[in-house]
Amino acid sequence: xxxxxxxxxxxxxxxxxxxxxxxxEVEEVKQHSPVQHEAEVRPKQHWLELPQEHAxxxxxxxxxxxxxxxxxxELVLEGPEDPCLPDKEGEAELRRLLMFVTSTANKRLKQxxxxxxxxxxxxxxxxxxxxxxxxxxxxxxxxWLLVYPPVGGxxxxxxxxxxxxxxxxxxxxGVDQALLDTLVREPGRCFxxxxxxxxLAPESGTDGQVIERFPRIREHKPVEDEYEQVDYTNLGLxxxxxxGGEICRIILPTAGTPGRTxxxxxxxxxxxxxxxxPKGQNTVISEDGQSLVATMSGHVEFSGQGFxxxxxxxxxxxxxxxxxxxxxxxxxxIRGDVRSGFTVKATGSITIDGVVEACIIEAGQDLVVxxxxxxxxxxxxxxxxNIFAKYLENCCVYAKQNLxxxxxxxxxxxxxxxxxxHSGHGKIIGGKVRAAQTVHAGIIGSRVGNxxxxxxxxxxxxxxxxxxxxxxxxxxxxxxxxxxxxxxSPDKSKRLTKMRGQLTLAQSRLAAAEKERELQPQEVDxxxxxxxxxxxxxxxxxxxxxxxxxxxxxxxxPCLARLVDGEIQLI
Numbered sequence: 065x066x067x068x069x070x071x072x073x074x075x076x077x078x079x080x081x082x083x084x085x086x087x088x089e090v091e092e093v094k095q096h097s098p099v100q101h102e103a104e105v106r107p108k109q110h111w112l113e114l115p116q117e118h119a120x121x122x123x124x125x126x127x128x129x130x131x132x133x134x135x136x137x138e139l140v141l142e143g144p145e146d147p148c149l150p151d152k153e154g155e156a157e158l159r160r161l162l163m164f165v166t167s168t169a170n171k172r173l174k175q176x177x178x179x180x181x182x183x184x185x186x187x188x189x190x191x192x193x194x195x196x197x198x199x200x201x202x203x204x205x206x207x208w209l210l211v212y213p214p215v216g217g218x219x220x221x222x223x224x225x226x227x228x229x230x231x232x233x234x235x236x237x238g239v240d241q242a243l244l245d246t247l248v249r250e251p252g253r254c255f256x257x258x259x260x261x262x263x264l265a266p267e268s269g270t271d272g273q274v275i276e277r278f279p280r281i282r283e284h285k286p287v288e289d290e291y292e293q294v295d296y297t298n299l300g301l302x303x304x305x306x307x308g309g310e311i312c313r314i315i316l317p318t319a320g321t322p323g324r325t326x327x328x329x330x331x332x333x334x335x336x337x338x339x340x341x342p343k344g345q346n347t348v349i350s351e352d353g354q355s356l357v358a359t360m361s362g363h364v365e366f367s368g369q370g371f372x373x374x375x376x377x378x379x380x381x382x383x384x385x386x387x388x389x390x391x392x393x394x395x396x397x398i399r400g401d402v403r404s405g406f407t408v409k410a411t412g413s414i415t416i417d418g419v420v421e422a423c424i425i426e427a428g429q430d431l432v433v434x435x436x437x438x439x440x441x442x443x444x445x446x447x448x449x450n451i452f453a454k455y456l457e458n459c460c461v462y463a464k465q466n467l468x469x470x471x472x473x474x475x476x477x478x479x480x481x482x483x484x485x486h487s488g489h490g491k492i493i494g495g496k497v498r499a500a501q502t503v504h505a506g507i508i509g510s511r512v513g514n515x516x517x518x519x520x521x522x523x524x525x526x527x528x529x530x531x532x533x534x535x536x537x538x539x540x541x542x543x544x545x546x547x548x549x550x551x552x553s554p555d556k557s558k559r560l561t562k563m564r565g566q567l568t569l570a571q572s573r574l575a576a577a578e579k580e581r582e583l584q585p586q587e588v589d590x591x592x593x594x595x596x597x598x599x600x601x602x603x604x605x606x607x608x609x610x611x612x613x614x615x616x617x618x619x620x621x622p623c624l625a626r627l628v629d630g631e632i633q634l635i
Contacts, residue, residue, distance in 0.1 A: 110154035112139040112161055119169035124255060126176060127213050130189075138256045139165065141208070146259055157201060161257075168197045168210065176215045194221035196229035198260070204325035205263035207235045211247070213254040221248050230260065237328040238262045266323030269336030274356075275313040276342070278303050280366040303364040304376065311364060311371050312356040314341060314349070344370030363395045363412065374412055382418065383408060395429075404440070413449070420445070420459075431463075439475075455489075464525050472497065472505075478524040490599075492516060498524035502595050508623075509602030509616070519608045520594040530581070533574045540567045595626040607632060 114120050120137045128134055141157055142148050149157065172195065178187035192215035199208040209229070214220055226244050230236075239261045247253050282303075305311065320333025341349060346359050347370070358364070362373040375394035379387060382400035389407045390396060396410040401418035402425065408414060411428040419435045422442035431447040439459025445451060446462040455471040466481040470488030477483060477497040482504065485492055490506025496517040497503060509516045544563050550556055594609050600621040607614045607625055614625070614632040624635040 110141045110149055110158055112137075112158050112165065114139070114165070118166070119173045120165060120255065122173055123169060123176070123212065126189075126215070127254065130215070131213075135252070135255055137165075139210075140257060143259050160202065161199060164197075164199045165210070168212075172212050189216040191216040191218045193218040194225060196221065196226050198229050198233040198235060199257070200233055200235075200326070204327055204329070205265055205323070206259060207233065207239075207261040207326045209247070209258045209260040211253050211256070211258075221253065223248060226260075234327045235261050237324050237326050238264065239326075261326040263326045263331075264324040266331045266333035267321040268334040269318040269320040271336045272317040272339035273315040274339045274341060275315065276371075277311055277313065278305075278364045278366070278371065282365075305358045305362065305364050305373065307358055307361045309358050310355045311347060311358060311373075312342065314339065314354050314356060316353060342366070342370040344368070344372035346373035347371060365412075377410075383423075401435075404442075414447075436471075441474075462525060462528055467499075478528040480523070480525040486598075492518070498522075499594075500524055501593060502597065505598045507600045507602070508596070508598045509605040511602060511619075513602065513604035516602075516605045517608070518596055518605065520596065521610050526577075526581070530574075530577050533570060533577060537567065537570050537574060540570060595624060597624050598622065 114137055124135050124137065139161060141154060141161070148154075172192075175192055176189065178189050194214045195212040197210045197212070199210060201207070207230070209226070211221055223244065226247065230239065240259065243258060243260060247258065317336030317338050319335050322333045323331035325331060341356055343349065343356060344367075346362065347356055348359050349355070350357055356371070358373045360373055360375065362375045365372050365374055375392075377390065377392045377394065377396045379390070379396070379398040379400070381387075382403060383390060383398055383406050384403040387406075391407075391409045393411050395412035396408060396414045398408070398414070398416045398418070402408055402416060402420045402423050404422040407424040407426075408416075409424075409426040413429040413431070414425060414427040415432045415434075416425075417434045420433050420437040420439070420443060422438075422440040424444045425431060425433075425446065427447040427449065429447070430449040431445060431451045431453075433445075433451075433453040436453055436455035436457070437443055437445065437459050438457050441458045443459035444462075445453075445456075445459060448464045450465045451461060451463040451467045451469075453469045455473070456469050456475050456477075457471075457473045458475065460476045461467065461478065463477075463479045463481070467477065467479045467483045469485050470490060472483075472485055472492045472495065474494040475497070476495055477499075479497070479499045481500060482502045483492075483497055483499045485505040492503070492505045492508045493510045494514045494516055496519065498519040500521065500523060503518050503520065508518065540563055544560065544567065547556060547560055547563065596607055600619065601616055601623040602619050603617050605616040607616070609625075609627040609632055612627060612630065612632055614634075620634065625632055626635075627633070
C-alpha cells in the first residue's frame with residue numbers, strides 16, 4: 065500500500081531517509097540526486113526537495129532540450145564546509161527558500177515561453193541571459209546564490225551578472241570572492257544553491273560571578289579525635305579578617321562582540337550582566353571592582369543578603385581589674401581567664417581561651433570556654449546560641465540552642481535543644497539538667513548516690529526567663545520599698561525614679577511573657593523525641609519526662625530511656 069506524505073513535509077527535508085519507505089517517484093529522485101550522497105555523509109543538512117510539477121523542473125527540462133545535459137535542482141542550505149544550522153532555524157529558512165524559489169522560477173519560466181506569433185511550427189525561444197538570484201537569510205547573516213542558465217541565444221554567466229545580483233540585495237560584507245571567480249567557470253552551477261557571503265554573528269558577553277572566600281553558614285559541631293577528645297580552641301566559630309582583606313572575588317562581566325550582516329550593518333551584542341555582590345555592613349567594593357573588601361578588622365558573618373564585618377574585641381590577657389567589666393556590640397575574644405566578680409556581655413559570640421570563675425557571661429550568639437568553668441555556685445553562663453565548654457562545675461548554664469561539654473558537675477542547666485556530654489569524661493554528676501530534647505552522656509550520676517536530676521521536654525529556657533523576670537520584679541519592689549523609708553533627698557528622688565522605670569519595664573516584659581505562655585499549646589503528656597541516653601546511669605538519678613518521673617535505684621548500663629504510652633521505658 066502506498067503511503068502518502070503531507071505536501072509540505074515532502075518539500076522540506078532535514079535529512080534523507082535511511083531506507084526506502086517513500087513513494088516510487090521519491091525513490092527515483094534519491095537515486096539520481098547528487099545531494100543524496102552528501103546528505104548521507106552529513107545527515108543534519110537542510111535541503112529542499114521540490115515536486116516534479118514545480119516550475120524549477122520545467123526549467124531543467126528546457127535546459128536539457130537546449131544542451132542535452134540532464135540536471136536536477138540541488139537546494140541545500142549548508143555547503144560541504146559550512147556549519148549545520150539548528151533544526152528550528154533550518155526549517156524556518158527552508159520555508160522561506162521554498163517561497164523564494166517558487167517566485168523566481170515561475171517568473172523565469174514565464175519569460176522563457178516560446179513566441180507563438182512567429183508562424184513557425186516550433187516557435188523560437190526568447191534570448192535570455194543567464195540570471196543570478198540572491199536569497200538572504202532571515203537574520204541577514206548569510207547570502208545564497210541561485211543561478212538560472214541562459215535561454216536561447218542569451219549570454220552565459222559572468223562576473224558582472226554576479227556582482228549586479230549581489231549589489232541589488234546590497235550584499236557587501238563577507239563575500240566569498242573565490243566562489244564568484246569559480247562559479248563563472250563551473251559547468252554544473254545551474255539550479256544549485258551556493259553560499260556567496262557570510263556575516264559575523266554577534267557574541268554575547270559572559271555574566272559576572274562572585275567567588276566567596278568565607279562560608280555563609282557556620283558549622284557548630286565539635287570534632288572528636290581518636291581518643292574522644294574535643295579541641296575547643298578550634299571550633300571555627302569566628303572568621304577573622306584584616307582591614308582591606310578580601311571577602312569575595314568579583315569576576316566582572318564581559319562586553320559582547322557586535323556582529324555584521326552581509327549588508328555590512330552592525331548587529332548589536334548583548335553585554336554580560338554584572339553579578340549581585342553580597343555587600344553588607346563595613347564592606348566596600350574595591351576601586352577596580354574585582355573584590356569585596358573589609359573596611360575594618362573584625363569577624364565575617366553572612367546574614368540577610370550580604371557579608372558583614374562585625375567588630376571583634378580582642379582581650380590579650382585576663383578579664384580582671386586591669387580590664388573591668390565588658391559590654392560590647394560585636395564579638396569578644398578573651399585570651400586569658402575571666403576572674404570572679406566580673407561581667408562579660410556581647411551581642412555576638414564570646415570565645416574565652418582560659419577558665420571562667422564566679423562571674424556572669426552573656427553572649428548574643430555562641431559561647432566557647434576552652435578550659436572550662438569553675439563557678440563556685442555563683443557563675444552564670446547565658447548564650448542565645450550554643451555553648452561549648454571543656455567542663456562545667458558549680459554554675460548556672462542557659463543555652464538557647466545546644467550544650468556541648470565533657471563534664472557537668474553540680475550545675476543548674478537550662479537547654480533549649482540537646483545536652484551532650486559523651487566525649488572525654490562524659491559525666492553528669494549532681495545538679496539539675498533540663499533539656500527540651502535529649503540528654504546524651506557517658507555517665508549520669510555517681511557511685512556514692514548523689515542526686516542528679518534530668519528533666520526532658522517542655523521549654524526550659526522560656527521557663528528560666530519567666531522565673532528570672534519574676535525574681536527581678538520582686539527584688540526591685542523590695543529595693544523601692546526600702547528606699548522609700550529613707551529620708552528625703554535629691555539622690556533618693558533620682559534613685560526612685562530610675563528604679564520605678566526599671567520596674568515598669570520589667571512588668572511589661574512579664575505581661576508579654578505571660579501572654580505568650582497563654583498562647584502556647586498545653587504541654588502534651590508524651591513529649592515527642594525526648595530521650596536520655598548514656599553508657600551508665602547510677603542510683604540517685606531522677607528522670608522526668610513531661611509529668612512522669614522515674615527514680616533509678618540501681619546502676620544500669622547501658623541505658624536508653626524514653627516515654628512510651630505514658631510510662632518511662634528503659635532499654
